[in-house]
Amino acid sequence: MTDISAAHDAAVTNRARLAGSAYNGERDLAARQSLYQWQSPRYDLPSIVAGRLGAVRGRVVDVGCGNGKFIKQLRQERPDLKLLGLDIAPGILGDVPGAVAVADVARLPLAPGSVDAALAMHMLYHAPDIPQAVRELSRVVADDGLLIASTNSDSDKAELDELWVRAAGDVLGTGRGPARISLSARFTLEKAPTFLGEQFGRVETTELPGTITVTDPEPVVAHMASYQAWADQHDVPFEATIERAHTILEEHIARRGAFEIHCLGGILVCCR
């Protein structure tokens, strides 16, 4: 029997899949980010990070910077900082302003203690060896510097997981279908303090709970479809499952007026 979770872990961390497909442009990441515009309360995560960087001066590296959401905001709010964006996927760096380079969190092209803060936002779950990635981030952060990481809870968007299982079951004719892939499962908000605590004496977690309410299936369907780089990991036809989920959502919204998704993300501020 195949070990599904080992196969999922390998797929979530595979460099060729990440750089060549999942993040070879910003479309899929942007679809996931944009669902939060229907969340209440709304959190401006880049501004929250800018606030947490309050006393930090000098050089800040954003590792796994993606489409530059954090760098763009920091350039506005903290023009005094010297920012560097690093990402494993060259294709996602196109619109990131300022200094950027292709680099892997496993081996950062930075001298020991050379940055005053590092960001690792929603990215450590993609690292094949998370303890090693945290050691590498710790290596480049100055002794009095900060690491700010973010991720999602185990319980985040449970309604989407349930919707997938129902839709996949309908497609397969099995009642309930197989679970969809979970990107953050390897480094959830619950697991993160233990990983980060290996290198940092103080890890302060701030939970950011909210509820997404949509009256149109489209943004939810776009979010689900944004996992297409992992379509082959689902043991169910991916497009057909998305189509079925669309219909289930339409029926739910027609009956109840809206579809709700409970979110729990958070940030972790780490120092020595």
Ligand SMILES: C[S@@+](CC[C@H](N)C(=O)[O-])C[C@H]1O[C@@H](n2cnc3c(N)ncnc32)[C@H](O)[C@@H]1O
């Ligand atoms: C979910 S996105 C998050 C992007 C951005 N930090 C944000 O929060 O909007 C994960 C990013 O991490 C990058 N990534 C994945 N594995 C990486 C690695 N080993 N080293 C550096 N970047 C990596 C991906 O290419 C992608 O851009």
